[in-house]
Amino acid sequence: GAVVSQHPSWVICKSGTSVKIECRSLDFQATTMFWYRQFPKQSLMLMATSNEGSKATYEQGVEKDKFLINHASLTLSTLTVTSAHPEDSSFYICKTLAFFGQGTRLTVV
Amino acid sequence: ELKVEQNPLFLSMQEGKNYTIYCNYSTTSDRLYWYRQDPGKSLESLFVLLSNGAVKQEGRLMASLDTKARLSTLHITAAVHDLSATYFCAVGGNTGTASKLTFGTGTRLQVTL
Numbered sequence: 026g027a028v029v030s031q032h033p034s035w036v037i038c039k040s041g042t043s044v045k046i047e048c049r050s051l052d053f054q055a056t057t058m059f060w061y062r063q064f065p066k067q068s069l070m071l072m073a074t075s076n077e078g079s080k081a082t083y084e085q086g087v088e089k090d091k092f093l094i095n096h097a098s099l100t101l102s103t104l105t106v107t108s109a110h111p112e113d114s115s116f117y118i119c120k121t122l123a124f125f126g127q128g129t130r131l132t133v134v
Numbered sequence: 135e136l137k138v139e140q141n142p143l144f145l146s147m148q149e150g151k152n153y154t155i156y157c158n159y160s161t162t163s164d165r166l167y168w169y170r171q172d173p174g175k176s177l178e179s180l181f182v183l184l185s186n187g188a189v190k191q192e193g194r195l196m197a198s199l200d201t202k203a204r205l206s207t208l209h210i211t212a213a214v215h216d217l218s219a220t221y222f223c224a225v226g227g228n229t230g231t232a233s234k235l236t237f238g239t240g241t242r243l244q245v246t247l
């Protein structure tokens with residue numbers, strides 16, 4: 026079974042609203058979580074790295090005020106896309122240790 | 135800045151044929167990964183290569199690593215339709231198992247009957 030549970034698997038939201046994506050580590054502690062974004066037919070690009078109990082580290086060009094990352098416990102990291110726009114529509118995937126989440130398909134209409 | 139390039143970007147091959155996907159990276163790294171991605175799905179781990187000359191095989195897929203040339207290959211033997219997917223190589227940092235990955239451009243493989 027999945028060792029990293031990512032939810033939701035897909036979500037459709039209206040422009041201007043916020044969406045939260047969760048990644049939970051099952052049966053182990055995840056002190057670090059990597060968040061990737063993948064546009065259609067493209068590769069995965071690292072957005073940010075979250076560390077339990079401290080601020081996330083964002084990659085160059087990723088707006089930290091738009092993509093809020095919280096890693097408040099050793100088993101849960103969340104990514105919130107705030108004031109979503111159609112250009113935020115993408116596939117978001119979390120990863121910790123050797124394990125990927127199932128991915129979240131976000132469509133902003 | 136670490137760059138990882140794959141070629142070809144797209145590969146259409148007939149069942150039963152052999153082919154190789156190439157992955158070049160720009161700086162030295164601890165480890166090289168190969169993943170498979172089916173449409174709409176997350177990534178499935180195929181291989182982890184840790185040292186120069188490493189070779190791993192699983193079924194019709196074989197991966198190798200040449201750290202001096204900064205090159206990894208994924209060889210497909212006698213392709214079957216079920217191998218149709220997108221394949222990514224990725225290079226890991228030097229900070230252990232929690233290191234971030236830099237992904238290659240991906241190779242979309244289509245195996246035709």
